[in-house]
Amino acid sequence: MNEFRILEIKQSVFENNDREAExxxxxxxxxxxxxxxxxxxxxxxxxxTLRGTVKRLxxxxxxxxxxxxxxxxxxxxxxxxxxxKVIQLHTGGMCxxxxxxxxxxxxxxxxxxxxxxxxxxxxxxxxxxxxxTGASKNAMILSVPEGDDKPLKYPLMFTICDAVLVNKxxxxxxxxxxxxxxxxxxxxxxxxxxxxPICARTGEGLDEWTQWLREEITAWRNR
Amino acid sequence: MNEFRILEIKQSVFENNDREAExxxxxxxxxxxxxxxxxxxxxxxxxxTLRGTVKRLxxxxxxxxxxxxxxxxxxxxxxxxxxxKVIQLHTGGMCxxxxxxxxxxxxxxxxxxxxxxxxxxxxxxxxxxxxxTGASKNAMILSVPEGDDKPLKYPLMFTICDAVLVNKxxxxxxxxxxxxxxxxxxxxxxxxxxxxPICARTGEGLDEWTQWLREEITAWRNR
Numbered sequence: 465m466n467e468f469r470i471l472e473i474k475q476s477v478f479e480n481n482d483r484e485a486e487x488x489x490x491x492x493x494x495x496x497x498x499x500x501x502x503x504x505x506x507x508x509x510x511x512x513t514l515r516g517t518v519k520r521l522x523x524x525x526x527x528x529x530x531x532x533x534x535x536x537x538x539x540x541x542x543x544x545x546x547x548x549k550v551i552q553l554h555t556g557g558m559c560x561x562x563x564x565x566x567x568x569x570x571x572x573x574x575x576x577x578x579x580x581x582x583x584x585x586x587x588x589x590x591x592x593x594x595x596x597t598g599a600s601k602n603a604m605i606l607s608v609p610e611g612d613d614k615p616l617k618y619p620l621m622f623t624i625c626d627a628v629l630v631n632k633x634x635x636x637x638x639x640x641x642x643x644x645x646x647x648x649x650x651x652x653x654x655x656x657x658x659x660x661p662i663c664a665r666t667g668e669g670l671d672e673w674t675q676w677l678r679e680e681i682t683a684w685r686n687r
Numbered sequence: 688m689n690e691f692r693i694l695e696i697k698q699s700v701f702e703n704n705d706r707e708a709e710x711x712x713x714x715x716x717x718x719x720x721x722x723x724x725x726x727x728x729x730x731x732x733x734x735x736t737l738r739g740t741v742k743r744l745x746x747x748x749x750x751x752x753x754x755x756x757x758x759x760x761x762x763x764x765x766x767x768x769x770x771x772k773v774i775q776l777h778t779g780g781m782c783x784x785x786x787x788x789x790x791x792x793x794x795x796x797x798x799x800x801x802x803x804x805x806x807x808x809x810x811x812x813x814x815x816x817x818x819x820t821g822a823s824k825n826a827m828i829l830s831v832p833e834g835d836d837k838p839l840k841y842p843l844m845f846t847i848c849d850a851v852l853v854n855k856x857x858x859x860x861x862x863x864x865x866x867x868x869x870x871x872x873x874x875x876x877x878x879x880x881x882x883x884p885i886c887a888r889t890g891e892g893l894d895e896w897t898q899w900l901r902e903e904i905t906a907w908r909n910r
Contacts, residue, residue, distance in 0.1 A: 505729045506812050506841060507833025538836055557843060559782060559813040587840070589729050590782040590811050609832030609855065610730025613761055617810070618729060620780060632832065638858050 468540050468550040471572040473532075476564025481595055485563035488570075488598030492581075498681045499570075499581045501599035503621065506587035508607040509631040511539040512664040513673075514584060518546045520674040525579040525681060530569040532561050532586050539584060549573065560591035563598040580681055589614070593621040600684050601677075603627040608641045615649035622650050626680070627658040629673060634663045691763050691773040694795040696755075699787025704818055708786035711821030715793075715804075721748075721904045722793075722804045724822035726844065729810035731830040732854040734762040735887040736896075737807060741769045743897040748802040748904060753792040755784055755809050762807065772796065783814035786821040803904055812837070816844040823907050824900075826850040831864045838872035845873050849903075850881040852896060857886045 478484045492499050504510050511531075518527055528549040531540040540552040551573045555561065561569070561583065570581060583599065585592045604625045606614055609632060615622045622628060628650055630643065647659050658676055662669030701707045715722050727733050734754075741750055751772040754763040763775040774796045778784065784792070784806065793804060806822065808815045827848045829837055832855060838845045845851060851873055853866065870882050881899055885892030 505810075505833075506837055507728065507830075538839060557813070557817070559811070586813065587728075588782070588811055588813050590780070590809065591814065594780070607730075607832060609830060609858070610728075614729055616761060635832070635858060635861050638861055 468544055468552055469572060470552045470554055471569065472554045473556070473558070473561070473565045473568050476562050478564050481562045481564070485596035485598040488563050488567055489600065492598065492600065493684070495575060496685050497575055497578055497581060498684045499583065499597070499599045500677070501583045501585055501597045501602045502605070503585045503592045503602065503625070504587060504605035505589050505607070505610055508587070508605040508610065509664045510584050510587070510605055511542050513605055513629060513631060513662065514543060514582060515546055516664055516667055516670045517674055517677065518543065518548050520670060521580070521678065522546065522548055524678070526577055527580045527582065528573045528578040530573055530581065530583045532569070532584060549578065555586060558586065559588050560586055560595045561597055562595040566597040579685070589618040589621050593618070593624055601626045601680050603629065605629045605631045606646070608632040608635055608639050612642045612646045615646065615653055619653050622653045622657070625654070625657055627660065627673070627676060630659065630661045631664055633661045633668060634666055691767055691775055692795060693775045693777055694792065695777045695779070696781070696784070696788045696791050699785050701787050704785045704787070708819035708821040711786050711790055712823065715821065715823065716907070718798060719908050720798055720801055720804060721907045722806065722820070722822045723900070724806045724808055724820045724825045725828070726808045726815045726825065726848070727810060727828035728812050728830070728833055731828040731833065732887045733807050733810070733828055734765050736828055736852060736854060736885065737766060737805060738769055739887055739890055739893045740897055740900065741766065741771050743893060744803070744901065745769065745771055747901070749800055750803045750805065751796045751801040753796055753804065753806045755792070755807060772801065778809060781809065782811050783809055783818050784820055785818040789820040802908070812841040812844050816841070816847055824849045824903050826852065828852045828854045829869070831855040831858055831862050835865045835869045838869065838876055842876050845876045845880070848877070848880055850883065850896070850899060853882065853884045854887055856884045856891060857889055
């Protein structure tokens, strides 16, 4: 029994995505709505991280989640259990969301009772990095099993993110993953990025992450 | 010191990729060249798997590898150490290769002394599934840490692959991953797909995988 709405997202008609993204960001700012764009590879832990994030912030902010899941409703169901507003965006196999598609999602979600909207973007380290969604902040998750070379191989994604969560730290003993090397590789691409090791499954690091997010939301809404 | 060639791949000019792919496949068939298209998420283990594959087959076939790596030469270096011919394809941040781009890569590699060409596609479960490269066979790697729900979320990729390698079985004890559920989910999408659990790091399962590949190569070249 699904109680969340499913929205079929159409291709955007706008030629200039950057302009549309700036316009959307300005409108959200004027309404006091913070939009987080969360990106990662498939299986890096976006949904589990979101569950932990929503649980920690839902008593302070009215949160709405947009799941741009490709062909299942597993993630939307998992988020729905936290009790916040959820909408599922059916993207018809598209590899990213742009600002026009994000706007359709926000309209479907309904912003009248929302302080913070979170977009769980399509699992992909390439295409979503190329399309500004209009988000207030971009965050990504790199999971330990993916390897510490990912900033070298997908530099654009690491360059455009304000925060990089390094997830699944519980399995660090079983992988050849150098956290210091990752930090240094991210720093070279993007010196201002906040890098936070987390384990979404156990909750490790989620307090630090949600404190960062809380400050960014508050600054955005009060500016 | 890099001794492999780096080729800048241009956008394809062909409108009908499926037709170009069929044409390329026919030309390769006529020359007796088998082309494997290997796909996965970022960090699933394509390069390590390829190293193990090449080591097991290089005394039987003349192998050439095309690394469609996005912004580093880490993978090409790792393959080069096996002693086979390697070329690096610079895709300028593109999210997939189509048949026209694969043709450029094959021309850069040079097919005169090659029996088996292997394309390590861009790390992405979405876009590469939508573009036929002209390969004789498609294979993908799903790694245990990505989760057993991936066939539900990226069904097209699982549908178009002839073989699915389930990698990193050494960390099965640390993840909630149901191998039987994965097999069943793949079977529903693609009953003919060969599913092989492997651990590229330790070599587990690579003999079974290379035996499958050996038979496919031989059948292709003798048909």
